[in-house]
Amino acid sequence: MKKYVLDLKVTSVESLGERYLLLVAINPAGRLPKMFPGQFAQLRIDESKETFLRRPISLHYVDYKKNEVCFLVQKVGKGTASLWEKRPCSTLNAVLPLGSGFTMPTSPQKKVLLVGGGVGIAPLLFMGMELKKMGVRPAFLLGARSKTDLIRLDAYRAQGDVYVTTEDGSEGEMGFVTQHSILQIEKFDCIYVCGPKPMMVAMAYYAKSTGTPCEVSLENMMACGLGACLCCVEDTVDGNVCVCKEGPVFNIDKLKW
Amino acid sequence: MADSRVNIADLDLINPVLTASGTFGYGLEYQDFVDLGQLGGVIVKGTTLHSREGNPYPRMAETAQGMLNCVGLQNKGVDYFCAHIYPQIKDIRTNMIVNVSGNSPDDYAECASRINELDCIPAIELNISCPNVKHGGMAFGTTVEGATSVVKAVREAYRKTLIVKLSPNVTSITDIALAVQDAGADAVSLINTLMGMAIDIEKRKRVLSIGTGGLSGPCIKPVALRMVYQVAHVVQIPVIGIGGISNAKDAVEFLLAGATAIEIGTANFLDPAISVKVVKGIDEYLDKHGFESVKDIIGICE
Numbered sequence: 001m002k003k004y005v006l007d008l009k010v011t012s013v014e015s016l017g018e019r020y021l022l023l024v025a026i027n028p029a030g031r032l033p034k035m036f037p038g039q040f041a042q043l044r045i046d047e048s049k050e051t052f053l054r055r056p057i058s059l060h061y062v063d064y065k066k067n068e069v070c071f072l073v074q075k076v077g078k079g080t081a082s083l084w085e086k087r088p089c090s091t092l093n094a095v096l097p098l099g100s101g102f103t104m105p106t107s108p109q110k111k112v113l114l115v116g117g118g119v120g121i122a123p124l125l126f127m128g129m130e131l132k133k134m135g136v137r138p139a140f141l142l143g144a145r146s147k148t149d150l151i152r153l154d155a156y157r158a159q160g161d162v163y164v165t166t167e168d169g170s171e172g173e174m175g176f177v178t179q180h181s182i183l184q185i186e187k188f189d190c191i192y193v194c195g196p197k198p199m200m201v202a203m204a205y206y207a208k209s210t211g212t213p214c215e216v217s218l219e220n221m222m223a224c225g226l227g228a229c230l231c232c233v234e235d236t237v238d239g240n241v242c243v244c245k246e247g248p249v250f251n252i253d254k255l256k257w
Numbered sequence: 258m259a260d261s262r263v264n265i266a267d268l269d270l271i272n273p274v275l276t277a278s279g280t281f282g283y284g285l286e287y288q289d290f291v292d293l294g295q296l297g298g299v300i301v302k303g304t305t306l307h308s309r310e311g312n313p314y315p316r317m318a319e320t321a322q323g324m325l326n327c328v329g330l331q332n333k334g335v336d337y338f339c340a341h342i343y344p345q346i347k348d349i350r351t352n353m354i355v356n357v358s359g360n361s362p363d364d365y366a367e368c369a370s371r372i373n374e375l376d377c378i379p380a381i382e383l384n385i386s387c388p389n390v391k392h393g394g395m396a397f398g399t400t401v402e403g404a405t406s407v408v409k410a411v412r413e414a415y416r417k418t419l420i421v422k423l424s425p426n427v428t429s430i431t432d433i434a435l436a437v438q439d440a441g442a443d444a445v446s447l448i449n450t451l452m453g454m455a456i457d458i459e460k461r462k463r464v465l466s467i468g469t470g471g472l473s474g475p476c477i478k479p480v481a482l483r484m485v486y487q488v489a490h491v492v493q494i495p496v497i498g499i500g501g502i503s504n505a506k507d508a509v510e511f512l513l514a515g516a517t518a519i520e521i522g523t524a525n526f527l528d529p530a531i532s533v534k535v536v537k538g539i540d541e542y543l544d545k546h547g548f549e550s551v552k553d554i555i556g557i558c559e
């Protein structure tokens with residue numbers, strides 16, 4: 001897939017609580033390239049003098065009609081925090097689309113579960129939208145620490161059924177996503193997971209124990225994002241492979257978890 | 258338009274801009290952003306006689322104006338390179354140069370002799386910053402004897418242009434450069450990364466999997482520039498400047514200091530199209546100041 005360096009133009013910057021940011025941008029120079037759920041962009045951080053490298057951020061969704069791409073960003077450190085300085089009309093320099101995305105289910109009859117924790121829910125919206133287009137109504141299982149960390153639920157509900165867990169029980173079922181009752185009640189044909197590593201490991205374990213095909217999206221630290229520097233590797237059954245190029249999405253059978 | 262051609266021994270470069278090993282893959286990774294035919298050359302990933310898994314993750318840490326890496330020469334070995342990668346890159350219309358690493362002079366020589374057979378690889382760059390297993394893991398490039406032993410062995414096995422890449426982690430870079438010249442190198446390139454460390458204060462642990470790593474990026478440029486200047490003043494062979502070059506101004510500084518060509522490394526990560534922008538920027542500099550050839554500015558800085 002051809003990759004581009006684009007000077008996107010920010011059209012909207014919305015804070016979702018204190019820790020999340022929704023950044024929407026258009027491509028003023030032409031049509032956005034075709035992109036797939038699970039792929040990501042390397043964003044240049046212009047507003048921080050302290051950061052050096054780009055930051056990898058998933059595609060939250062792409063709207064080709066509006067020629068816009070959206071990112072959901074959690075404030076973690078200096079790079080992500082400085083994205084809060086963006087304003088409408090700011091330039092957002094992005095290298096995209098990067099990596100290989102989720103494997104789409106083979107037929108619309110499949111029962112699909114999308115599991116997200118924290119900001120790991122970001123790529124699942126795009127996935128949900130594409131699934132809906134092919135006639136699949138996915139179930140989302142979204143986990144957060146507390147009610148205030150559950151963001152954009154309406155956007156997810158527009159694509160499918162949404163199940164929620166919070167660690168403090170302030171919304172949905174109390175506990176971790178892996179403890180949600182839906183996993184006992186329903187049998188799924190495929191599972192896609194993105195979130196903190198312990199959560200992905202636990203879901204991979206669940207998928208293995210039920211014999212369900214499962215893909216997870218990894219968040220290894222990256223430098224080039226292009227498969228050139230070999231900094232982002234994951235130790236897999238095929239040896240060390242680049243998460244930025246061979247992933248970030250991996251079938252759990254490939255991982256050594 | 259000024260003439261931007263330069264020569265590194267028998268090698269003709271359409272301009273002095275190359276990309277640095279380990280930062281540009283096999284060139285293929287950057288083809289969406291760069292017309293490789295517009296570059297003076299591409300130095301591909303470090304290649305060893307046998308395949309290497311490299312070091313465990315984490316392999317990088319961001320620093321002020323730079324980064325540390327401890328990739329550890331992950332590659333599938335020279336036979337894999339010849340069989341599977343070479344066919345993909347042999348028709349790229351620029352100088353495709355292979356960076357060669359090893360753990361003993363024999364390893365280096367054997368690897369080099371396999372690459373000698375490849376018609377479309379006109380040169381190799383020897384990375385002598387690798388640990389010498391027979392001598393307690395001390396890098397070849399840190400002693401005159403170590404550097405000499407590798408270059409001599411490779412010189413016998415390799416007939417095309419031999420570039421030797423120097424380590425900056427030494428007391429006297431000029432001593433090593435002179436030794437390498439005497440041992441038969443056609444050119445030297447410098448600098449490789451500077452040894453460094455990063456510590457995570459929350460985990461109270463060193464960030465990189467093996468504790469230390471090589472520092473690269475704009476933060477090393479002043480050190481690199483000084484070393485290039487010093488080496489260019491003592492050796493008779495061409496010098497290729499490397500270290501933190503991020504724009505045409507940086508590149509021109511290295512040329513003025515005495516480099517015949519330059520390599521761009523870490524800057525490719527920030528802007529994947531930077532290499533061709535530097536080519537253009539050097540041209541503009543030459544035209545603006547009325548130089549007829551890039552050769553007219555090489556080493557003119559007192």
Ligand SMILES: Cc1cc2nc3c(=O)[nH]c(=O)nc-3n(C[C@H](O)[C@H](O)[C@H](O)COP(=O)(O)OP(=O)(O)OC[C@H]3O[C@@H](n4cnc5c(N)ncnc54)[C@H](O)[C@@H]3O)c2cc1C
Nearest residue numbers: 056057058072073074076077078079080122219220221248
């Ligand atoms: C393929 C991919 C997709 C991603 N998608 C999103 C997304 O859609 N939304 C989002 O908010 N985040 C996403 N991330 C994570 C995001 O890249 C990191 O949070 C960000 O790079 C941290 O930068 P910083 O400057 O804010 O933090 P820094 O100041 O650099 O670091 C702060 C802390 O965060 C940790 N950290 C740094 N980089 C990463 C990383 N890549 N992954 C995990 N921890 C890290 C550091 O160890 C450090 O402890 C994604 C990461 C990858 C690899």
Ligand SMILES: Cc1cc2nc3c(=O)[nH]c(=O)nc-3n(C[C@H](O)[C@H](O)[C@H](O)COP(=O)(O)O)c2cc1C
Nearest residue numbers: 229277278279303326384449473474500501522523
């Ligand atoms: C991720 C990474 C991998 C590298 N791998 C190699 C290598 O395999 N062989 C080598 O000789 N130099 C290697 N280098 C060193 C670079 O080629 C270059 O000498 C150094 O990074 C300084 O230049 P820069 O500041 O422009 O990056 C590597 C550098 C980086 C950042």
Ligand code: FES
Nearest residue numbers: 223225227230244
């Ligand atoms: S980040 Fe460079 S290879 Fe993945």
